[in-house]
Structures are given as C-alpha cells and as structure tokens.
Amino acid sequence: MSRSPATLAPEASPGTFRPHLVQTSAHTWVCVGEDVSNIGMIKGKDGIVIIDTGMFPECAARALAAFRSVAPAADYPIRAVIYTHGHGDHTGGSPIFCAESPRPEIWAKANFGAEASSFEHAGLMPLFRDRDAGQGGFLLPPEKRIGNGIAPARISAFGSAVYEDETCAVPPDHFFNTVSTLLSIAGLELWLLSTPGETADALSVWFPEEKVLFCGDVLCRSFPDIYPVRGAGNRDIPSWCSSLKLIAALNSEALIPGHTDPFLGMEQTHEVLCRYREAMEYVHDRTIAGMNEGKTPDQLVEEVRLPEHLARLEYLGEYRGNVAWTVRSIFNQYVGWFDGNPLHLYSDFTNVEEARRMIDLAGGQDALLKSARTALERNDAAWAARLADHLLAVDPDKADYLLLKADALEVLGENMRTATGRNFTLTAAQKLREKVLKRGK
Ligand SMILES: [Zn+2]
Structure with missing residues (x-):
C-alpha cells in the first residue's frame, strides 16, 4: 500500500514516532514516542513523581528503565503517579509504576474518567468500542497503521484490538476537586491545576521551582481533537480556552504535552499557548x-x-x-441536529426512497454503477462513494456495490491527513471487503 504525501506528513513529524527521552529542566524529563502517550518524570530529593503512564505495560517498562538511568531506584523510589486525565492511553501502563512497595500515591481529579462513564451509564459501550477501534486503527493490518496523528501505533501483547476500557489501569486513590491544589511530595512542591478542555477531568501539573508545566491533552502538536470520530459529548471550546489562558499566564520555561515533543523556552511556550487558543477561538x-x-x-x-x-x-x-x-x-x-432546512423536519424520504429515485434519474442501477466507476477512475472518490451509497441502499449485499464503496473509501482514507479519520475510513473499507468474502464462502 503506497502512502500519500498527506499521510507521510504526520509520520515524518519530528520526534512524534521515535522513542526518545528529553530532559526539559534540571529535574524533569519526558519519554516521547515510546508509548501512545508521553510519560513524564520529576526527580525530587528522595523520590520521583510520574506524570501519565502510557497505555501498555511493556512500553511503560522501557520508559521506567530510561528514567532509572538518571534516577536510580535505590535512591529515588516512585512517590506519586499523577494522571492528567482518565483516557486509557495515559493510564494503562500504571501497573509498572505502582508495583513498588510502598505503593505510590495515585492522583487525579475527582471527576476522573467522566468521559467513559457517560458512555457506560448510557449503555453505549458496544458502539464506543467499535468506533474507538475504528479511529485507533486497531483492526487494521500493521502496514496500514501509521499512527494516530500524535503518537505511534503500538501493538501490545494483547494484540492490536485493544480498547481503552480493557487496559488494566490502577485506579487513583488521591483526588482533588478544587481549581488547584498543592502537592508536597518527594521534597517537591507541585501544583495540580484543573484545566478542563479535551476532557472535563483534565489536570495540569505545574512545577514552579523550574517553571515546568505538564499540560496533558490540553495541547499537543496538532489542531486540537475537539471532535473525535469515535464520538464524544461536547468538548467545550470556551472552557478549553480558559484553561489555555490560565496556563499561559504561568510563563513556563518548558511546556510538556501529553503527546508529541515538548516546547522549550518561555517565549516559545507563551507563543504556542496563545496561538493555540487563537485558532480555537477563531x-x-x-x-x-x-x-x-x-x-x-x-x-x-x-x-x-x-x-x-x-x-x-x-x-x-x-x-x-x-x-x-x-x-x-x-x-x-x-x-442540536436541526440544520435549519425545513425539509429535514420531514421523514418522507428515507435513504432507500431517495436512492430509488436517484437511480431512476440516472437510468437504472447499471448506469449509476458505471458512473460511479468512472468517477473513481477519475480520482473523484468522494463522489464514487456517494453514488455507491445509493446503490447499497437498494441492494445492501451486492458484491459489486460493496467493493466499489470499499475501493472509493480506500482512496479517501489514504489521502486523509487527519489520522483518526484515515483509520476509521480504511477500517470501514476493510469491513466491506470482509462482508464480500464472508458471503462468498
Ligand atoms: Zn491523550
């Protein structure tokens, strides 16, 4: 499978897909590209604090080994693990960091895991799992999984089909539910700041002595994930912008995101935080x-x-x-859903009825199929997929139609720059081909 310039661009983004340890101040480090999320470390007088754990224990173990080269276990036990939010890619590696005795304190905001709970309470986990696997590319063969835009694709010992709720994260045992709280641990003074944005349970860790800020997924090297294709409740832009404003006022010397390389230098971090907010507000x-x-x-x-x-x-x-x-x-x-076109208040035209009439207009199914194939040959894949939808509405199992749509989606997906959309589209194409194969048996 050839990769288009669009999909090569994020892959080539410096630092995102290559495991490396970055020292961000005298006593802070971050492990980038080893796991799906970054894993941060602050070295105190008599111990270390871990910020986010990555998703997979085997990746977390490699990150911990890298940290141990600058903070040996005998002198620097792990005193605390801080989750910037409840997503599995930031918490799943926690068993590696929580295995020591005495067990470290595990900190999070009081509404930890709020996003996943809303799906669970609604009974929507089957849909969530399916769509999450689609946007993560979990079901794609390794050669098609080129990452999720801000992190490498990692395949764990579980296999590639890992869902967030199937990771074995150690639950937090220390919580805060205020705007900020001071955590004194390992000889360090750290501020935990409530910074809702991508998720309501998001926090940032501020280490004022060295002016270092770990901001979780409030920011990374990508346009923010305000709408994930797997679906999510509202990710409120005004609240997110307030969080960016709050952390910009700290004038940090190092800004360490939950994914991708850190930003260093006060001028750069301030500029990045302001431009990020400007883009969202615009x-x-x-x-x-x-x-x-x-x-x-x-x-x-x-x-x-x-x-x-x-x-x-x-x-x-x-x-x-x-x-x-x-x-x-x-x-x-x-x-809400009503776009203002009064026609959409009526249910007279279902997909099937509309498709029947479009096929009539086109001169029948064969004529429409021919048009769709011509569109695809001319690289007009979106139109080919749209026409294929009309054909599938009236004959959802016909192999020619399923394969036409799969071919069109393949082209669309390969040229989609946003990795989650790319993964979802290629997964949908794969499912259509699987349907044809199953029916052929
Ligand atoms: Zn994340």
Missing part, C-alpha cells in the same frame, strides 16, 4: 457568526478555515483534530 467565533447568518453546517464547513498565519504552524496541523469536524460539533453543541 473557528468557534466564525462558526457562531455564520450560524447567525442562517448558514447550515454544510455551508459552514466550506467557509471556515484557519487563517494563513495559523494554518502554516506545524503544531496546528490537522493530524489529530480537524477544523471541519469542529465546525459541525460547534453547531451541534449550541442548537
């Missing part, structure tokens, strides 16, 4: 302005783009988050 405000002009989500995704001075910044590339999906998400957050 998309939010332009969407709201367009909504007030009566525009639909379809119209808005054609219009709202990052301005040039933001779009060219490497850390705002759409590797993981996507501007168009964000626009739709903002629309939905404020006014």
Whole structure:
C-alpha cells in the first residue's frame, strides 16, 4: 500500500514516532514516542513523581528503565503517579509504576474518567468500542497503521484490538476537586491545576521551582481533537480556552504535552499557548457568526478555515483534530441536529426512497454503477462513494456495490491527513471487503 504525501506528513513529524527521552529542566524529563502517550518524570530529593503512564505495560517498562538511568531506584523510589486525565492511553501502563512497595500515591481529579462513564451509564459501550477501534486503527493490518496523528501505533501483547476500557489501569486513590491544589511530595512542591478542555477531568501539573508545566491533552502538536470520530459529548471550546489562558499566564520555561515533543523556552511556550487558543477561538467565533447568518453546517464547513498565519504552524496541523469536524460539533453543541432546512423536519424520504429515485434519474442501477466507476477512475472518490451509497441502499449485499464503496473509501482514507479519520475510513473499507468474502464462502 503506497502512502500519500498527506499521510507521510504526520509520520515524518519530528520526534512524534521515535522513542526518545528529553530532559526539559534540571529535574524533569519526558519519554516521547515510546508509548501512545508521553510519560513524564520529576526527580525530587528522595523520590520521583510520574506524570501519565502510557497505555501498555511493556512500553511503560522501557520508559521506567530510561528514567532509572538518571534516577536510580535505590535512591529515588516512585512517590506519586499523577494522571492528567482518565483516557486509557495515559493510564494503562500504571501497573509498572505502582508495583513498588510502598505503593505510590495515585492522583487525579475527582471527576476522573467522566468521559467513559457517560458512555457506560448510557449503555453505549458496544458502539464506543467499535468506533474507538475504528479511529485507533486497531483492526487494521500493521502496514496500514501509521499512527494516530500524535503518537505511534503500538501493538501490545494483547494484540492490536485493544480498547481503552480493557487496559488494566490502577485506579487513583488521591483526588482533588478544587481549581488547584498543592502537592508536597518527594521534597517537591507541585501544583495540580484543573484545566478542563479535551476532557472535563483534565489536570495540569505545574512545577514552579523550574517553571515546568505538564499540560496533558490540553495541547499537543496538532489542531486540537475537539471532535473525535469515535464520538464524544461536547468538548467545550470556551472552557478549553480558559484553561489555555490560565496556563499561559504561568510563563513556563518548558511546556510538556501529553503527546508529541515538548516546547522549550518561555517565549516559545507563551507563543504556542496563545496561538493555540487563537485558532480555537477563531473557528468557534466564525462558526457562531455564520450560524447567525442562517448558514447550515454544510455551508459552514466550506467557509471556515484557519487563517494563513495559523494554518502554516506545524503544531496546528490537522493530524489529530480537524477544523471541519469542529465546525459541525460547534453547531451541534449550541442548537442540536436541526440544520435549519425545513425539509429535514420531514421523514418522507428515507435513504432507500431517495436512492430509488436517484437511480431512476440516472437510468437504472447499471448506469449509476458505471458512473460511479468512472468517477473513481477519475480520482473523484468522494463522489464514487456517494453514488455507491445509493446503490447499497437498494441492494445492501451486492458484491459489486460493496467493493466499489470499499475501493472509493480506500482512496479517501489514504489521502486523509487527519489520522483518526484515515483509520476509521480504511477500517470501514476493510469491513466491506470482509462482508464480500464472508458471503462468498
Ligand atoms: Zn491523550
């Protein structure tokens, strides 16, 4: 499978896909690219503190070995593990760090795991697992898994089909539910700051003595993941921007994200935090302005783009988050599903009925199939997929239609820059091919 320039770009992003240890100040380090999330470490007088644990114990073990080269176990036991939020890629490696005796304190915000709980309470875990596997590319063969945009694709001892809730994270045993709290441990004074954004349970760790900030997934080297294709409740941009403003005011010398390489130097960290917030506010405000002009989500995704001075910044590339999906998400957050077109208040035309009439207009199924194949030959894959949908609406099991849609999705996925969308699209293509194979047996 050839890789397009679009998918090679995030793969080549410096530092993201290569395991390496970065010293970010006299007493702080971060292990990047070893696991799905970064694993941070602060060395105190008589112990170390770990910030996030990665997803897989075998990766966490390699990160710990790297930390031990600068903080030997005999002198620096692990005193605390801090989870920046509840996602499995930040917590699943915890058994490696919690195995020592005495067990370290495990810190998190009081609403730890809020996002996953909402799916669980609604009984939506089957859908969540399916879509999460799709966006993570868990079901794709290794040669097609080129990462998730901000981290390498890792395949654990469990195999590739790992879901967040199947990791064996050690649950937190110390919580805070205020705006901030001071944690004195291992001879260190650390501030835990509530910084909701990607998730409501997000916290940042501020080490004022060396002006180092571990910000979890509040920021990384990608346009923010405001709408994940697996689905999520509202990721509120105004709250997220407030968190960015709060941490920008700290004037940190090192900014360590939950994924991708750190930013070093006060000027750079301040610039990055301000530009990141500017990008989010721009998309939010332009969407709201367009909504007030009566525009639909379809119209808005054609219009709202990052301005040039933001779009060219490497850390705002759409590797993981996507501007168009964000626009739709903002629309939905404020006014829900109704796009303002009164036709959508009626259920007279189901997909099947509309497809029948489109096929009639085109001169029958064979004529439409021919048009779709021609579109694909001309590299108009999105149109080919759209036509294939009409054919599949009336004959969902026909191999020719299933394979046509699979071929079109394959082209779309290979050219999608946002890795989660790429993974989801290629997985959907694979499922269509599997359906044909099963039926052929
Ligand atoms: Zn993350």
